[in-house]
Amino acid sequence: MLDLNKDNKNKNYSIKTSNQYRTKHTKNELLEKVFEQHGVCCKIDIMNSDGNCGWSSYNLILESWGKELMKISDLRKAVYKYGSENVDKFVGTTEDGSDSCFKRQLGGSIGYSCFGTRQAVKNKQEQRARIFKKTILNGIFHSGRNYDKPRRRPLHLDYWMNAHYVLPIAMHLFKPKVPLVLYEVCKKQTGNNWWYICTDIYTYDASNDTVFYERHDDEVVEVAGVKRGMIFKRDLNHFDSIEIQ
Secondary structure, eight states, X not given: OOOTTTTOOOXXXXXXXXXXXXXXXXXXXXXXXXXXXXXXXXXXXXXXXXSOHXXXXXXXXXXXXXXXXXXXXXXXXXXXXXXXXXXXXXXXXXXXXXXXXXEESGGGOBTTTTTTOSTTOSOHHHHHHHHIIIIIXXXXXXXXXXXXXXXXXXXXXXXXXXXXXXXXXXXHHHOXXXXXXXXXXXXXXXXXXXXXXXXXXXXXXXXXXXXXXXXXXXXXXXXXXXXXXXXEETTTTEEEEEEEO
């Protein structure tokens, strides 16, 4: 059982409302029109550039799932603790990691099996677990930091969200009934278009307790039942939130 109140150093900072995660900047109307051209009617909300943009965007998704908004520190801590308590579940216990709860479409490979795959590594499972803790979990939460405190400068990039590694942990923790959709965009020419967009879909499968990841390159995919998703602007290394209308 996760105790989010234990050793809570953020009690002086209240949970933000949905609007407080958004900036005062105007919405990205140009990008909204690009999505409309792909058949997706949406509204894009720009997240604060404080180093928590990915977590703020995910927090709004939790709200769309009918869950209460969380303090960013508590959300980070919950995902961190869940990952720490279930390392073997995520990296797998076999040599090739084939029993990991995170599956991906790419070549049928396992989510975290890329860790420790060098031939020189004798215990690949141990190596995967060590890298998982050091490079992923340590970048999610640190007890000495307050992620809710207003800041003039963004958090160090070590604490920015790495969606591909973090979202499977969060999805397995909250076990939503609908997929999570992340659109990765960048301003580069593909064919006659100046915007490149690919669609990442994370789905929790309750029948086998796994998170499945699939990517649709250069394609905007609208998933049934998804009311809100995430946008990753590769050029800016920044996450925003997208409301599907």
